[in-house]
Amino acid sequence: MAIRPLIEGSSPLLHREVKDVTKFDHSLRELLMDLEDTMFEADGVGIAAPQIGVDLKVALVDMEEDGILQLINPVITHYSTETAVDIEGCLSLPDIFGEVARSVKIELKGQDLSGRPIEMTAFDDVARAIQHEVDHLYGKLFTEKMIRQISLEELEEMYSDDEDHIHGDA
Ligand SMILES: [Zn+2]
Structure with a gap:
């Protein structure tokens, strides 16, 4: 187990x-x-x-009380037409935050640690985080989908009583 350095957002x-x-x-x-x-x-x-320089389709999403979701070769098979707009950040792009529209419900398939196929449905914040991470595996950063950038000052004002939200990077 080790903490690995995050690579630069400009890295190929x-x-x-x-x-x-x-x-x-x-x-x-x-x-x-x-x-x-x-x-x-x-x-x-x-x-x-890829955020730690590894050329493989592997990602994690912290689902808080529901544990950590492991994504191995994930493919999103269905995106709801209903979307929601919320603020995202990215560990690869420090200090950039902005509004992104994401499907509120997705269906995906992937594999578990042993390579067995798995399928799941995800909603809301978890669906958003999965879409952000799967995008990383296909070379897309949230800034390409950003509707509006939010300045740090604006962000601090919005979440002045909820510090955790400011660090919602993925
Ligand atoms: Zn990210």
């Missing part, structure tokens, strides 16, 4: 599709542990492997 790995996981061995478990350590250290709500 954050701007192209990364590779499918094909080896479901101890190195995958180690990667998941490193991602978890790095996500907590950076105070993030999600993290994707």
Whole structure:
């Protein structure tokens, strides 16, 4: 287990599709542990492997009391037409925050640690975080979908009584 350095937002790995996981061995478990350590250290709500320089479709989403969701080769198979706008940030783009419209319900498939296929449905904040992380695995940053950038001053005003929200990076 180790905290890994976050790579720069301009790094090519954050701007192209990364590779499918094909080896479901101890190195995958180690990667998941490193991602978890790095996500907590950076105070993030999600993290994707390319953010620590790893060329694989692996990501995590912190679902708080529901635990940590492991995404391995995730593919979103359905996006609800209903969307919601909320503020996002990104561990790879410190100090950039902005409004992004995301589907409020998604269906996705992927694999578990052993490579077995899994399917799930996610809603609201978890669906948003999954969409943000899956985008990372396909080389897309939230700033490409941002409707409006929010200044740090504006953000602090909005969440002056809710400090945690300011660090909602993923
Ligand atoms: Zn991000």
